[in-house]
Amino acid sequence: MRRVDVPPYVAAAVLLLVASCGWGGAADGESGRMPGAPTGLTATAGSATSVHVMWNAVTDGPGIHAYEVYRGTTKVHEVPGSEHMVDVIRLRPSTMYVFTVRARDKDGRLGPSSREVRATTPAVVTADHSPPTRPRDAAGRTVAARAVQLSWAASADDRAVVSYDVYQGTTRIHSVGGGQTATVVTGLRPATHYTFTVRARDAADNLSPASAPVRLTTPGTDDGRNTAPTGFRATTHRADGAYYIDLSWLPPRTDGVITEYQIRLDGSPATSLVWGGTPPRGRARYSFYAGRDAGAIHRVRIRARLPDGTWGGFSAERTVTTGARGGAGS
Missing domain, CATH: 2.60.40.10 (Immunoglobulins)
Known part of the structure; x- marks a missing residue:
């Protein structure tokens, strides 16, 4: 992700995010229901x-x-x-x-x-400092809009390969036994680019170099509606001779916690917001500096970095005018 340098007053506003964000309670209909049993263990x-x-x-x-x-x-x-x-x-x-x-x-x-x-854990291996060889011939194919199949050639080890770790980018997302040289990765997004690598592990926890990267794009279309913040609102207010844009939104419903957002102002990235503590579960709020001139018209929207590391869809775009009566946007 490209970071954008911002003036000190904007950076200060970003730092205020942790202290100034507000949030509401759980979504309607959630109270009284117990969590289900985890599956696919x-x-x-x-x-x-x-x-x-x-x-x-x-x-x-x-x-x-x-x-x-x-x-x-x-x-x-x-x-x-x-x-x-x-x-x-x-x-x-x-x-x-x-x-x-x-x-x-x-x-x-x-x-x-x-x-x-x-x-069952394997027998202990003493004085083994040699990692397995790099998995060769890593390949993959999409099998659905939300799943891909990966395969690779077996690694060699002076004792035995106990498992293979599958990485999405730099994050380990899956492990399979040492006798397995293929797997299916699920829970992906349609129309999204992914990069996977595989590393072999032996009984002494020695880890091989990563395989060649496997780059795949899941089929289908993703208009972003299922991953975009909802209820997005934008208004302005004036304080200490300057104008600020006030945003509020509901985080997208995702499998995981949203900790980072990107704000686009007038078609360009304005800043990234990263929560330093527990992010809000309900409506979040954030304000940032917009200048000292009244009557300035700005377009703003926001998107979230999803738990799988990809960016979600953009919210609806709102237009605000500094100094407008009531600070309302549209």
């Missing part, structure tokens, strides 16, 4: 002492605040609701483990447990 040994646990996001019920991961009956991890995987570490080699996951909403209500999955 998998567990894959990542090394002699770790297991990689993954699951699908819970979408039925209210917004998910966190996921609790259990080894047997013991809770071993808690991850934010925007994350759907975790490495369970400090395990014993050559041991079978049982894992389950439960979702918890923002009101503290804990949903039912997922189905049980089992994984």
